Amino acid sequence: MMKEPENTTQMKQVLEVALLTSSQPLSLDDMQKLFSDRMERTTLRMLLDELKQDWDARTMELVQVATGYRFQARPEYTTFLARLNPEKQPKYSRAVMETLAIIAYRQPVTRGDIEEIRGVAVNPNVMRQLQERDWVDVVGQREVPGRPSLYATTKHFLDDLNLKSLAELPAMEDFVKSEVQLDL
């Protein structure tokens, strides 16, 4: 057991331990308790300033927030930390998947084509998701009134699905056959 800290180094150590192990920011009041309320607030503030400087070139930074002080990871590390707790893998909606399938199998197609095949209007959001993913892009316009965009799948889409070309997509006949088998 350590006796009461006698110099600023030891005092800063006590503050450092408390701040690193607390899951909530520590207020000046909290930190005064560490020293059995025998420390002036001005001294405390000075020590916190020094502690902040001690950590200047290091992984964590001492910051002051609304309810007090806390150590927090410097922003450049947050990408690494995010890898520890990956969010749940999201899934595309049925509308996105079917639209993608139609574009893959029937390209180049317009929105109208997709709507005709699916029997429902295409939500703009659906196309945006596929374009943001760089799986689908506009390759031209059909020369009909309104000049609708023609959508096609990209090379990036083939790469992501590990395909060399669209010809590697299962042919539709396979589906028809399996349908027959299912009917048996």
Added chain:
Amino acid sequence: MMKEPENTTQMKQVLEVALLTSSQPLSLDDMQKLFSDRMERTTLRMLLDELKQDWDARTMELVQVATGYRFQARPEYTTFLARLNPEKQPKYSRAVMETLAIIAYRQPVTRGDIEEIRGVAVNPNVMRQLQERDWVDVVGQREVPGRPSLYATTKHFLDDLNLKSLAELPAMEDFVKSEVQLDL
């Protein structure tokens, strides 16, 4: 945003940040995720060793417990930290602690086993307290009539007691008070 760490110093920084900000111990698997699984376990162990040494003369220590590695305050700071949260930890009754000891040393055990050793019925509340603390859980059923549940201690119990494995618990022989070895 920091690019992928290129040297051991940067790698240790990433590990340090992750370990200082995680309230749970990090396993080697967790830590490999930090580097997108592009780091050998042997390298990781070496880096952890170095990091431990880097902190040798400092406020926190890097320790290994049952589920992984964590930073914790060196024991000499305990008295100061205790001043922050004067409300004492809830103390468990003797019944709870004896039940825990039986499960720890004799696991896996049924309630019947515990009652046999303690000579009294086990209050369901006792088991609930231990399970809520995540110190004890059901690991199976004994294949006898009634298929009673078999209880064992969890890894979390070991973590909380700063242990890597059950073998680190004090030996049971230490608790046999008789001078003569029992030879019945």
Added chain:
Amino acid sequence: MIETPLSAKIKGEAFTQLPQDLYIPPDALEVYLEAFEGPLDLLLYLIRKHNLDILDIPMADLTRQYMEYVEKMHAIKLELAGDYLLMSAMLIEIKSRMLLPKPAEIESEDDPRAALVRRLMEYEAIKLAAQRIDEMPKVGGDIAVASAYYQHISDIKPPEVSLDDLTEAWRNVLKRASQYKHHKIGKAELSVREHMSIILRRLKTDHILEFSQLFDVVQDGIPKLVVCFLAVLELAREGLLRMTQQAPFSPIYVQLNSRE
């Protein structure tokens, strides 16, 4: 700290030890007895208090003391746990068996106290182990673990799509449309559609291409050349591209069919 029988409090006053004789104020007895974790705990207490040898328990003494406690419990109408009565019966049984003459040859193994002694020793060991575990530093108590803050950013990966997901989606489209017959697309036709996209993409950047530039006669095999040609024809049929030729045998130019 585990509460021991010796720290029982009665009416706010702490009793640091049991009275030397067996007289216990009736309202105190309940507190004492409740402080025991059961008959084994009480027996151990009696053994240790009177410095009895646990390996050679004087059964008569121990049984008498134990019974006196139990009778007091009974006298003050303390609801007697069955466990205590069961233990009384066991003690009396052991005592009486010890009075019987025993055959010399099975002397040691047949000590009627053996099972009781084993249980007492095991219980005592557990009791001490419990105390030790209770005293060990624990996270949340004496052990403070690092838990500094970090800005949580979401690292949402885009959804993964497999070939199976895609074909399943396509299959659903077809199933709902029940258009199998009209929409039969084989591998060959898919290649044509793929080349249609490729040509459109090239024309988007190059604007105008010589017809022959669409074909790489050296690199591509015959099937690919055929597919590419079919793609051009299909694009022309769908009015997506325009082909122009100034004069016979002069180069054919291909460009997007735009109105500009």
